[in-house]
Amino acid sequence: MKKHVTPLATVPAGKKVRIVSLAGGRGMYARLASMGLVPGSEIEVIGRGAPGPFIATAGNCHLAIGTGMAQKIMVSENGK
Amino acid sequence: MEAKIALTGNPNSGKTTLFNELTGARQHVGNYPGVTVEKKEGTYIHNGDKIHVVDLPGTYSLTAYSEEEVVARDFLVNENPDVVIDIVDAANLERNLYLAIQFLEMGVPVCIALNMIDAAKSRGVEINAERLSTLLGNPVIPTIARTGKGKKELITAAVKMAQERERKDPLKISYGDDLDEAILEMEKAIKTSNFLTDTYQARWVALKYLENDKQILSKGKGINPSVSARLEEIVEKVSLHLQRTLNIYPEAMIADQRYGYINSIIKQGVIQHKYDQNRLYTSDKIDKVVTNRFLGPIIMIAVLIALYQFTFTYSEVPVGWFESFFGWLGDTASAHLPDGLLKSLVVSGVIDGVGGVLGFVPLIMFMFLGIALLEDSGYLARVAFMLDRVFRTFGLHGSSVMAYIVSGGIAGGCAVPGVMATRTLKSPRERLATLLTVPFMSCGAKLPVFVLLIAAFFAKNEATIMLAITLISWAGALLVAKFLRVTIIKGESTPFVMELPPYRLPTFKGLAIHTWERTWQYIKKAGTVILGISIILWAMMTFPGLPGSRVQEFDNMRETVKVAAGETAVRELEASREETKLSGQSEALQNQLIIIDGKEAEEGLRNSVAGRMGIALEGVSKWAGFDWRTNIALVGGFAAKEVVVSTLGTAYSLGEVDPEETGSLSETLANTPGWSPLVALSLIIFTVFYAPCFVTVVMIVRESGSWKWGVFSMAFNTVLALVLATLVFQIGSIMGILVS
Numbered sequence: 001m002k003k004h005v006t007p008l009a010t011v012p013a014g015k016k017v018r019i020v021s022l023a024g025g026r027g028m029y030a031r032l033a034s035m036g037l038v039p040g041s042e043i044e045v046i047g048r049g050a051p052g053p054f055i056a057t058a059g060n061c062h063l064a065i066g067t068g069m070a071q072k073i074m075v076s077e078n079g080k
Numbered sequence: 081m082e083a084k085i086a087l088t089g090n091p092n093s094g095k096t097t098l099f100n101e102l103t104g105a106r107q108h109v110g111n112y113p114g115v116t117v118e119k120k121e122g123t124y125i126h127n128g129d130k131i132h133v134v135d136l137p138g139t140y141s142l143t144a145y146s147e148e149e150v151v152a153r154d155f156l157v158n159e160n161p162d163v164v165i166d167i168v169d170a171a172n173l174e175r176n177l178y179l180a181i182q183f184l185e186m187g188v189p190v191c192i193a194l195n196m197i198d199a200a201k202s203r204g205v206e207i208n209a210e211r212l213s214t215l216l217g218n219p220v221i222p223t224i225a226r227t228g229k230g231k232k233e234l235i236t237a238a239v240k241m242a243q244e245r246e247r248k249d250p251l252k253i254s255y256g257d258d259l260d261e262a263i264l265e266m267e268k269a270i271k272t273s274n275f276l277t278d279t280y281q282a283r284w285v286a287l288k289y290l291e292n293d294k295q296i297l298s299k300g301k302g303i304n305p306s307v308s309a310r311l312e313e314i315v316e317k318v319s320l321h322l323q324r325t326l327n328i329y330p331e332a333m334i335a336d337q338r339y340g341y342i343n344s345i346i347k348q349g350v351i352q353h354k355y356d357q358n359r360l361y362t363s364d365k366i367d368k369v370v371t372n373r374f375l376g377p378i379i380m381i382a383v384l385i386a387l388y389q390f391t392f393t394y395s396e397v398p399v400g401w402f403e404s405f406f407g408w409l410g411d412t413a414s415a416h417l418p419d420g421l422l423k424s425l426v427v428s429g430v431i432d433g434v435g436g437v438l439g440f441v442p443l444i445m446f447m448f449l450g451i452a453l454l455e456d457s458g459y460l461a462r463v464a465f466m467l468d469r470v471f472r473t474f475g476l477h478g479s480s481v482m483a484y485i486v487s488g489g490i491a492g493g494c495a496v497p498g499v500m501a502t503r504t505l506k507s508p509r510e511r512l513a514t515l516l517t518v519p520f521m522s523c524g525a526k527l528p529v530f531v532l533l534i535a536a537f538f539a540k541n542e543a544t545i546m547l548a549i550t551l552i553s554w555a556g557a558l559l560v561a562k563f564l565r566v567t568i569i570k571g572e573s574t575p576f577v578m579e580l581p582p583y584r585l586p587t588f589k590g591l592a593i594h595t596w597e598r599t600w601q602y603i604k605k606a607g608t609v610i611l612g613i614s615i616i617l618w619a620m621m622t623f624p625g626l627p628g629s630r631v632q633e634f635d636n637m638r639e640t641v642k643v644a645a646g647e648t649a650v651r652e653l654e655a656s657r658e659e660t661k662l663s664g665q666s667e668a669l670q671n672q673l674i675i676i677d678g679k680e681a682e683e684g685l686r687n688s689v690a691g692r693m694g695i696a697l698e699g700v701s702k703w704a705g706f707d708w709r710t711n712i713a714l715v716g717g718f719a720a721k722e723v724v725v726s727t728l729g730t731a732y733s734l735g736e737v738d739p740e741e742t743g744s745l746s747e748t749l750a751n752t753p754g755w756s757p758l759v760a761l762s763l764i765i766f767t768v769f770y771a772p773c774f775v776t777v778v779m780i781v782r783e784s785g786s787w788k789w790g791v792f793s794m795a796f797n798t799v800l801a802l803v804l805a806t807l808v809f810q811i812g813s814i815m816g817i818l819v820s
Contacts, residue, residue: 022332029329029335033141033335033336034145034178034179034335035140035577037577038336039336047371055367055465059171059172059174059175060172061169061172062579062580063578063579063580064578064579065576066472066576069577
């Protein structure tokens with residue numbers, strides 16, 4: 001079954017998703033990867049931004065992610 | 081033996097706590113040369129051995145992405161520490177090992193502190209440290225930095241590593257066939273031409289070229305352009321291939337493979353999840369309220385006001401002690417030194433200058449205690465998070481708010497701790513834009529100037545004008561920040577990804593150390609640079625003195641009034657003390673003498689270097705409505721803004737004017753021809769924007785790492801202030817508003 005891929009920015013609060021790809025520039029990939037956001041990792045949206053950053057948990061830590069950046073993180077719903 | 085240990089780790093991994101736990105008060109805080117990154121060093125005595133501990137900046141990776149990362153890896157390469165202790169947050173093992181792996185790839189000896197095992201346990205994460213140690217081939221010691229648990233074992237293991245001095249081969253991870261092949265080819269080219277190999281391992285250089293690492297690329301180009309071009313060619317080829325086949329850049333591939341390697345390790349029985357991870361933890365519960373869309377901002381405003389109240393209310397008493405101490409010191413010096421230049425230098429130059437600066441110490445201490453409290457508890461990160469949207473519009477960062485508030489965002493702060501508070505900003509461009517604009521805020525020293533002018537010309541609308549001034553300074557600061565960010569501090573905003581650390585109860589030790597180290601830096605500055613500058617300013621307002629003939633004339637005038645008043649009155653005045661009630665005649669004599677003294681002071685000031693500057697500046701300042709008297713006061717305001725009021729007093733021959741009691745001065749101004757509400761408004765605008773006081777300038781230089789920015793802030797702010805004040809004055813004059 002084909003996965004439904006959306007930007008993180010559209011994910012409602014309380015939902016768990018898996019990162020599929022990072023659409024940003026070259027520097028961004030390395031930056032996000034070093035903070036534990038790589039394709040395959042599971043994150044949960046705690047608080048929706050817009051305006052203002054998103055709060056998401058990756059592993060056991062909370063990350064605040066700017067709305068612009070949340071547009072570039074492509075995710076799919078878990079388990080599909 | 082002596083050993084050098086470097087502490088590294090992710091931000092929020094408890095690195096600073098461990099550093100404080102190890103070194104206690106034996107710390108030294110400085111800056112890495114040329115950058116704004118703080119360098120902390122200390123010593124720890126272990127079984128009689130002196131161990132030198134360096135706290136490297138917290139980083140997530142060792143790319144050239146941020147100043148911190150470059151500083152950390154340059155330190156490892158150039159200073160060659162005996163051991164690196166990597167502090168790893170046990171609850172976030174995977175991500176933290178990402179950094180650890182990179183140390184192993186560099187070939188540095190790493191001892192891992194598996195920190196906060198208690199917190200991990202309570203989250204159901206159990207880690208088998210021994211197993212991890214075997215798999216990584218490096219010691220792994222469980223610790224709880226907050227309580228000091230595991231500290232001894234950690235240092236013992238680290239010292240053992242340092243003594244053995246056994247350099248292991250760098251860790252080699254497979255990055256997939258394509259990259260591995262390219263790395264081999266690059267390694268060969270690097271080794272045959274000894275390209276950068278005196279400092280770096282060949283494989284590591286190859287990896288950095290693949291990662292498109294700006295620092296290594298430019299170093300390589302500088303040292304051997306042809307080899308560098310050859311390496312870039314290989315990178316280009318494999319990069320194109322990767323993009324065609326996998327749609328991925330080499331550095332992404334490298335990151336993925338590193339995580340793959342980490343996963344292969346921790347899946348071998350290192351980590352065990354005890355129970356469901358869906359529990360809502362205390363931190364999340366607090367965040368639900370504190371970052372709530374409606375409650376969040378209200379709580380934030382309350383917290384900021386509380387911090388402000390705390391700082392300025394509670395520091396008032398100790399500030400008073402400092403003031404009375406320096407007042408007493410000044411009086412004692414006045415009483416014991418013979419009249420003359422030496423006395424004037426000691427009292428007005430040294431004691432008033434340094435005293436004025438050291439008087440800020442309690443204020444700064446309270447401010448930093450408040451900030452340390454917010455920072456260590458984790459709340460500051462939430463404030464930055466909530467305000468990021470607003471500040472981003474102006475090219476700043478959510479964390480900028482702290483610096484603005486401290487500097488007088490709510491009227492009455494101080495730009496000195498404000499500039500220092502920009503340290504919580506991690507991105508250099510936003511930080512620079514913030515520290516250059518905080519001096520526009522209405523600091524406590526500008527308030528007497530505003531109060532004086534408002535009392536003289538706008539007595540009916542006091543509160544409205546004060547509010548307007550506050551709004552003007554905010555608008556000005558934010559717009560100037562925006563202007564700087566699109567002109568000279570250009571560059572994209574740092575993308576916003578920030579870790580929100582879990583809420584923690586700050587430890588007393590941590591608070592005490594953080595507060596003290598920053599305060600101490602300030603005190604040291606006061607003793608050196610600031611002393612020098614106060615002496616220069618004193619000299620400018622003193623030399624050249626009045627010619628002897630003129631002094632003689634004033635003496636004669638005094639004699640004349642004394643003779644006219646009669647001997648009894650003179651004797652009564654001379655014998656009287658401050659509190660004695662004088663007879664009518666004697667009081668009249670005293671007033672006459674005060675007038676003559678005032679006139680002499682006025683002439684002296686007019687004749688001094690500062691006075692001549694004031695007169696020379698009239699050519700420009702008249703467009704904004706200021707005469708030479710105002711100019712001198714503004715020049716004096718560069719020493720400290722309070723000086724504007726006292727210098728105006730001297731310039732209007734009122735003698736010493738206490739900035740707290742300006743009644744007579746405001747009356748004089750209101751009745752002086754040439755002054756009008758419009759001039760006052762123009763002067764208010766000028767005071768908001770012009771050059772920061774020299775203590776602030778010194779701090780800007782220190783915090784930005786270059787004199788350039790200190791000079792810039794003086795020149796740019798003054799020009800801006802002059803333009804704005806001129807606009808106000810000219811437009812007002814043409815339209816005939818407020819002219820009488």
